[in-house]
Amino acid sequence: MTYSYEKLDVYKxxxxxxYDVYQTVSSFPDYEKFGLSSQLRRAVxxxxxxxxxxSGRQHKKExxxxxxxSKGSLREVITQLELSMMLGYIDQETHExxxxxxxxxxxMLNRLIASLKVSPD
Incomplete structure (x- = not known):
């Protein structure tokens, strides 16, 4: 089964x-280039x-x-953004x-996962 992931709202x-996170970390201090900013980019x-x-996998379970x-990576990003705010790299408004x-x-990811479980293969 093939999914047209580019059309999914969750993908968009x-x-x-x-993009927003990349723009945000571009203002981080230079000494974070290989630290928190790099980790945030990888996770996001x-x-x-x-x-x-x-979406390219053969079975819905995969x-x-x-x-x-994706959900795990999203949690990583949330944690790293929280630390970024604590360190003063981003302000409260940006964090929120x-x-x-x-x-x-x-x-949205939860809804997509649920839809895969209820619909037939």
């Missing part, structure tokens, strides 16, 4: 979220990447597993905006 939002791009990779990986998007993505 995850790409926009990745993993969200849409796992949606895309999973696809769902990749969506669970990104957190709202992350929460929305989480709900």
């Amino acid at each position: 939002l995850s790409m926009a979220f990745a 791009i993993s969200v849409p990447s796992n949606i895309a990779e999973g 696809y769902a597993q990749f969506l669970f990986l 905006k990104l957190r709202e998007t992350a929460d929305r993505l989480h709900r």
Whole structure:
């Protein structure tokens, strides 16, 4: 079964979220280039990447597993954004905006996973 992941709202939002996080970390201090900013970039791009990779799997159970990986990466991003705010790299407003998007993505991933479990292969 092949999924057209580019048409999924969750994929589109995850790409926009990745873009926003990339823009945000570009203002981090230079000494974080190989630290927190690098880790944030890796984690945030993993969200849409796992949606895309999973959509190419043969079975829905495999696809769902990749969506669970996306959820895990999203939790990583949330944690790292929280630390970024604590360290003063991002302000509260930026953190709240990104957190709202992350929460929305989480709900969308949950709905997509649920839809894969109830529909036949």
